[in-house]
Amino acid sequence: MKISRKGAFSGSAHLNETQVIAYLDGELPRTERESARDHLESCWTCRSLLSEVQCSIEAFLDVRMTLLPEEPAFSETRVEQFRQRLSRHASSLDEQPVPFKDRLASLWAHTMHAVGYLVRPRQAITAAVLVVTMLVVMFTDVLNTRVSADTVLARASKYESSHSPAAGQVSRTSLRVERIDRKNPGGKVVKQLGTVTILRDSAQPEMYIQAQGVSGQSKSEIVSDNQGNPNQDLLGILLSPEDEGFAQYVRSQHWVPDISTEEFHRLGAAQGTAPSAKKEDGVLDVSYQFGANPEGIAEALLQVDPSDYAPTSISFLTNSQDEQREYRFTRTAFSLEPRTPEIAELFAPLAATTTTDTTSDRRKLPALSRPTPLSYSQTRASAEEVAVSNALHKADACLGEEIYIFPMSDGSLLVQGLVDSNARREAIIRTLVPIAHDVRVEIYLPREIKSGSDLYNPPEQFAEKVPANLSGDQDATLADLSSGQSPLYERLNQHFSQPGVSREDADKQVAVFSNEVVTIARQTFLHAWALKRLDGEFSTARTAGLSSAELHEIDEMRQDHRRWIATLAKRESEMLVPLAGSTTPLASSGVSDVMDSDTLVALAQTQNELVKALFADSRQAAHADANLSRLLAVARRMGS
Amino acid sequence: MEREAVLNLSRVFGFEQTGDQRKSQELEETLVELYASMRPSLIGYAYQVVGSTGDSEDLVQVAFLKLFDHLKRNAKILNVRSWLYRVVHNLAIDHIRRRGAHDSAVAGWVAERTMAERTTSAENELIQQQKVADCMALLNDRERQCLTLRAEGLSYQEVGEVLGISHKSVSVYLVRGLKKVRSAKQS
Numbered sequence: 173m174k175i176s177r178k179g180a181f182s183g184s185a186h187l188n189e190t191q192v193i194a195y196l197d198g199e200l201p202r203t204e205r206e207s208a209r210d211h212l213e214s215c216w217t218c219r220s221l222l223s224e225v226q227c228s229i230e231a232f233l234d235v236r237m238t239l240l241p242e243e244p245a246f247s248e249t250r251v252e253q254f255r256q257r258l259s260r261h262a263s264s265l266d267e268q269p270v271p272f273k274d275r276l277a278s279l280w281a282h283t284m285h286a287v288g289y290l291v292r293p294r295q296a297i298t299a300a301v302l303v304v305t306m307l308v309v310m311f312t313d314v315l316n317t318r319v320s321a322d323t324v325l326a327r328a329s330k331y332e333s334s335h336s337p338a339a340g341q342v343s344r345t346s347l348r349v350e351r352i353d354r355k356n357p358g359g360k361v362v363k364q365l366g367t368v369t370i371l372r373d374s375a376q377p378e379m380y381i382q383a384q385g386v387s388g389q390s391k392s393e394i395v396s397d398n399q400g401n402p403n404q405d406l407l408g409i410l411l412s413p414e415d416e417g418f419a420q421y422v423r424s425q426h427w428v429p430d431i432s433t434e435e436f437h438r439l440g441a442a443q444g445t446a447p448s449a450k451k452e453d454g455v456l457d458v459s460y461q462f463g464a465n466p467e468g469i470a471e472a473l474l475q476v477d478p479s480d481y482a483p484t485s486i487s488f489l490t491n492s493q494d495e496q497r498e499y500r501f502t503r504t505a506f507s508l509e510p511r512t513p514e515i516a517e518l519f520a521p522l523a524a525t526t527t528t529d530t531t532s533d534r535r536k537l538p539a540l541s542r543p544t545p546l547s548y549s550q551t552r553a554s555a556e557e558v559a560v561s562n563a564l565h566k567a568d569a570c571l572g573e574e575i576y577i578f579p580m581s582d583g584s585l586l587v588q589g590l591v592d593s594n595a596r597r598e599a600i601i602r603t604l605v606p607i608a609h610d611v612r613v614e615i616y617l618p619r620e621i622k623s624g625s626d627l628y629n630p631p632e633q634f635a636e637k638v639p640a641n642l643s644g645d646q647d648a649t650l651a652d653l654s655s656g657q658s659p660l661y662e663r664l665n666q667h668f669s670q671p672g673v674s675r676e677d678a679d680k681q682v683a684v685f686s687n688e689v690v691t692i693a694r695q696t697f698l699h700a701w702a703l704k705r706l707d708g709e710f711s712t713a714r715t716a717g718l719s720s721a722e723l724h725e726i727d728e729m730r731q732d733h734r735r736w737i738a739t740l741a742k743r744e745s746e747m748l749v750p751l752a753g754s755t756t757p758l759a760s761s762g763v764s765d766v767m768d769s770d771t772l773v774a775l776a777q778t779q780n781e782l783v784k785a786l787f788a789d790s791r792q793a794a795h796a797d798a799n800l801s802r803l804l805a806v807a808r809r810m811g812s
Numbered sequence: 813m814e815r816e817a818v819l820n821l822s823r824v825f826g827f828e829q830t831g832d833q834r835k836s837q838e839l840e841e842t843l844v845e846l847y848a849s850m851r852p853s854l855i856g857y858a859y860q861v862v863g864s865t866g867d868s869e870d871l872v873q874v875a876f877l878k879l880f881d882h883l884k885r886n887a888k889i890l891n892v893r894s895w896l897y898r899v900v901h902n903l904a905i906d907h908i909r910r911r912g913a914h915d916s917a918v919a920g921w922v923a924e925r926t927m928a929e930r931t932t933s934a935e936n937e938l939i940q941q942q943k944v945a946d947c948m949a950l951l952n953d954r955e956r957q958c959l960t961l962r963a964e965g966l967s968y969q970e971v972g973e974v975l976g977i978s979h980k981s982v983s984v985y986l987v988r989g990l991k992k993v994r995s996a997k998q999s
Contacts, residue, residue, distance in 0.1 A: 228990040676995040
């Protein structure tokens with residue numbers, strides 16, 4: 173502030189905005205405050221500035237009021253709740269001994285107090301950092317990712333025994349079976365093979381196991397826990413001829429398809445190898461490395477959750493020159509249930525047969541009642557599915573939300589997904605209620621999902637999710653205007669800086685414009701993606717049995733997305749033309765054929781990347797012109 | 813209310829500055845009183861960052877638990893109010909960084925749609941909401957934080973301590989922020 177003498181304000185020099193705000197806020201030093209007050213009393217210009225500032229403050233307070241949460245009800249209850257929380261916290265502190273860290277800190281403080289003046293601060297800091305680093309390295313396992321395999325297995329086994337069914341209970345475990353090809357030329361391929369459900373009864377050592385393939389065929393058996401799997405081909409229905417090596421291995425080892433440490437241990441013991449363990453990405457991996465075995469299985473791997481030592485998955489890895497495969501069994505659910513008469517009946521054939529009965533694998537076992545999702549390729553679309561899809565379409569749930577329709581093995585439909593708020597969930601459920609009675613709706617909020625097990629994987633075609641650059645953190649939902657440095661900033665500014673328009677107004681228009689371009693590009697992509705989903709869900713093979721009215725309904729949904737894409741793309745190109753200069757003609761390039769959804773998705777993705785490069789990323793300024801004309805071309809192609 | 817809260821701080825200071833081991837219970841009582849009086853302002857601030865009342869309430873409580881730990885260790889706090897705002901600020905920023913990837917992915921889209929869905933509300937209200945949205949979109953994070961903290965009655969020095977910037981910068985952000993608010997209002 174340029175005030176060198178008393179009364180500087182009372183002369184011709186007016187107050188600037190900073191001084192006015194500081195004056196209002198009582199942040200001016202005393203002498204300046206007095207001069208400012210004197211000046212304000214005599215100067216209309218500055219008084220009017222002051223009232224303008226006052227108005228802006230009021231405007232901000234108004235805006236803020238609308239954004240504040242409503243006065244939380246039951247504040248007394250909240251205070252009481254806090255009182256209890258604090259008291260619990262305090263008593264838990266009292267029980268703990270003074271942490272070593274604090275004792276060290278206090279010792280350090282005493283030492284520094286005694287000799288502090290002898291050392292310069294920089295040396296002291298260096299020494300402190302060194303000491304702390306050494307302590308960390310010596311007393312913790314920061315640098316050590318190796319853990320003892322035996323300890324992990326022992327703890328996992330303890331976890332299992334503490335989770336075994338009590339009297340009158342059965343445990344139900346669900347496993348997902350996948351084959352992962354790592355050496356596929358087109359990149360890693362994950363194929364769902366099916367599911368396995370295991371019931372363990374407290375009353376007997378046998379287990380009821382049901383394997384179900386992706387196409388719905390299933391097979392059940394009762395196997396004995398302590399003798400391995402005698403019937404050998406339970407997994408047969410999940411595996412295809414190309415999995416022969418693994419199938420042979422399972423048969424030769426009599427492996428029971430369950431994630432159990434005991435079974436895992438047995439596999440390793442059979443090969444005479446010792447387990448090794450390591451911690452990677454927050455998961456404990458215990459593995460048995462096998463030498464050469466005839467079936468080509470190189471490794472068995474048990475994954476354990478380090479927080480509670482729950483075994484979570486078991487994998488078998490093959491490793492030969494031309495392929496590297498993993499057969500993974502992941503636990504998707506575990507529950508303890510009462511032993512109901514229906515469940516008891518599953519075990520009943522066992523009680524009826526004698527031990528001499530060697531045709532046990534021929535026994536007809538009742539099937540489990542819980543349905544599982546089927547893949548699109550194995551089912552046909554029903555009229556109901558079209559109606560549900562249309563309802564979701566009308567609720568915009570097809571645009572970027574993780575909601576899928578699953579045809580189930582019992583012929584019903586399941587609508588399952590994840591949404592952001594309860595209000596949104598209610599809205600979706602409301603649209604589905606009038607449709608049909610045989611639709612189950614399971615929509616979760618993120619906080620309700622305890623593990624990945626609650627949600628089924630999307631039906632096959634969409635295993636590849638929305639590309640990362642549209643769903644991840646780098647998502648450009650808003651143009652990056654904070655720096656004012658997007659590659660097109662100068663040009664936009666020129667465009668909006670007409671005579672009579674203030675700098676701030678121009679800035680604001682630039683902001684609104686940029687945000688609109690980004691939003692349009694994003695919405696175009698979501699519509700293209702929804703179109704692609706419709707193509708997968710209602711492919712010609714799946715819609716073969718539908719009536720013409722239902723086909724028409726599907727077609728309407730498709731047309732709806734296409735219309736949106738065209739409208740949005742037209743709007744985008746209209747907005748961009750003035751920026752690119754008038755050299756390029758507005759007419760479309762003559763492409764009039766209907767593009768398929770893959771092309772549209774690819775175009776929309778390109779459009780998004782270009783928009784991001786132009787409006788949200790200041791590093792690509794050099795290519796601004798080229799990018800802009802490419803963007804325009806893409807938008808026109810989609811708008812045609 | 814606000815004044816009382818500030819006055820109560822002297823009792824908290826008394827605890828840590830005399831250094832005597834008063835009973836933990838007494839400190840608890842003081843903190844509960846302080847919590848009751850400062851709760852609305854701190855929750856208001858946290859809410860603007862995290863956007864959920866439940867989470868805000870929790871963050872503010874955690875900040876007070878930290879304050880309790882701090883005072884029990886006889887650590888020095890020069891200004892309890894700006895200390896609390898700073899801790900709440902940092903907790904809130906951590907919270908939104910940690911929030912699941914899914915949240916951030918769909919949140920933008922949902923926000924757009926909820927704006928679009930509000931066509932039923934009265935036209936005036938809609939215009940008002942649009943103005944609010946415009947105004948807030950123009951402010952950058954720092955400007956919004958400075959204005960909000962100043963509106964909570966913190967001095968430039970205190971705002972600077974909360975955000976880890978100098979009081980001169982605070983003054984600059986306030987001027988810029990108010991300019992933007994004015995331009996949004998005039999348009």
